[in-house]
Amino acid sequence: MAVRLLQTHDVSDLCIGKPALRWLPPSSTVADAVADLEGAAAAAIAVWDGEEGSDVVGRVCMADVLLFLCAGANLASPAAALQATLSDLLVAGAPPPVRRIEPDASVLEAVDSLLGGAHSLVVPIRERWRRASRGELCWLTVEDVARFFLSSIGLFSPTASRSVSDLGVVRPATLAVASGDTALSALPLLRAAMASHASVAVVPGGMFPRRLAGEISPSALCSCDVSVAAAIAAFSAGDLLGYIDWGGAPTEARLHAVRSRLRRRNLIGMLHLLYGVDPSYSCSSSSSSSSSSSDDDDGDGKSCVASPCARRGKRGLFSARAMGRRPAAEAIVCHRGSSLVAVMVQAMAHRATHVWVVEEEEEEERELVGVVCLLDVLRVLRHHPHQLTPI
Structure with a gap:
């Protein structure tokens, strides 16, 4: 059937x-x-x-x-x-x-x-x-096909009621970055995540190397504007989580943090991008004027706003909650014993293409075990007739 x-x-x-x-x-x-x-x-x-x-x-x-x-x-x-x-x-x-x-x-x-x-x-x-x-x-997309499967999930019983661990769809969480590492170091992982419909886990590192602190997902980046490239260049992976989720017009304190780090790294072009670059304008022509004012580190932002790369009209950053998207620090999780259908419902409800698998511990101490991707769910259901062995 x-x-x-x-x-x-x-x-x-x-x-x-x-x-x-x-x-x-x-x-x-x-x-x-x-x-x-x-x-x-x-x-x-x-x-x-x-x-x-x-x-x-x-x-x-x-x-x-x-x-x-x-x-x-x-x-x-x-x-x-x-x-x-x-x-x-x-x-x-x-x-x-x-x-x-x-x-x-x-x-x-x-x-x-x-x-x-x-x-x-x-x-x-x-x-x-x-x-x-x-x-x-x-x-x-993969989500469209998974939604179709979910609408007729009764036809895939008893496979759909079996645990994700029993079905072998839990992948090792190899796409992970420590929160203290630079966000730039996560770029190759993000490319791999985009190709596999997954995400990059952010873990504390140190004494708790596998605790799940949040995720940097391609879908979260797609909800941002182009100026977030400056935050990626400036911040650590952990700090980037908060920057992506933070809503409203950027406060001077946050802009000042990005601005200071970009200046220390001499990434003047990214500094202009943060305030809205006219793409037809060559930042090299104004780098000297911006550099001359880069010592003005009091956080008032006047030097950048007054530069030729003035703020342009754009949608800016919106909070995750305001856009109906879960915050990056609130990754969707399940357990080894979660059923396949439960994981599908979680993914569809949150418009996600993956669900992280954690040990059954307190939320603040959840140990990362692996990840279930919708593509692997489709693979199991595609070969449903071969998965009818009783549990």
């Missing part, structure tokens, strides 16, 4: 009500993508030439942009990096592939594409009463 469900339902059933994806051609700049991602609060931009039948060459979200701005030489010259093309960004990040799938393909084919390495799928939007596509595409 379970396999028949996946074979008889078309991918178009999962795309009902989905909006057309937003796209930009590969020759567009990173600044163009930022304007789309911030202005329309789009989750991701497709890199595509817009021609019907042509391939979507990549998918860019705000997390991709932030990692690109903080990588290598871009760290010193973020304004120049904003003028790079989306093709440059994709090459630098080596993102996982986007795969096209037809709306009349089976859900089983979509699942196999995701399990085969596709990070996300693009599906032509097709009117039910027409055979022809309107030339528009929509995204189909």
Whole structure:
């Protein structure tokens, strides 16, 4: 019955009500993508030439942009990096592939594409009463497919009621960074997390190396604006958690902390980015004036606000709670004995693609055991007929 469900339902059933994806051609700049991602609060931009039948060459979200701005030489010259093309960004990040799938393909084919390495799928939007596509595409993600499975979870019994440990879907939590380490040191881990629909755990280190303090997730970064690249360059992983979650207009105390660290590291370009860089403005031309005032470390921020890189209109940071997103310090957790269906419900309720597995201890002392990713859940349910051995 379970396999028949996946074979008889078309991918178009999962795309009902989905909006057309937003796209930009590969020759567009990173600044163009930022304007789309911030202005329309789009989750991701497709890199595509817009021609019907042509391939979507990549998918860019705000997390991709932030990692690109903080990588290598871009760290010193973020304004120049904003003028790079989306093709440059994709090459630098080596993102996982986007795969096209037809709306009349089976859900089983979509699942196999995701399990085969596709990070996300693009599906032509097709009117039910027409055979022809309107030339528009929509995204189909791991979360969309998992939601479909969850809506028919009774067909996957007794597998769904078994524990995640018993089913072997608990991965080692290898993507972890100590809270005292620099946030920049977490960039390679974040790239790996994005490819595997996971997140980077933040642990205290020291005497308690495996206590879960929070997470830096790609979805949290996607809810930020481009100025958070300056915080990534300045802060430790632990401090970044609070900066991402902190709501309202930035206080001078917080801006002063970022400003001071960026000046000590001579990252003047990132300093301009913090206050809103006009991407067409070359920060190198004003670095001398900013440097001359960098000794004014009293936290009033006047030197930066008065610089040619003046504050521009942008959405700024919003608190996690105000946006309906859980704070980074409140990672979603389960236990080894949690059932597969319970973990799926947790992930769907919090719009997450993973759930951390911890020992059953007090919340402030929870020991990190591993992580359950939705992709591994789909793998188990895809092979449901082979998982019917009694517990």
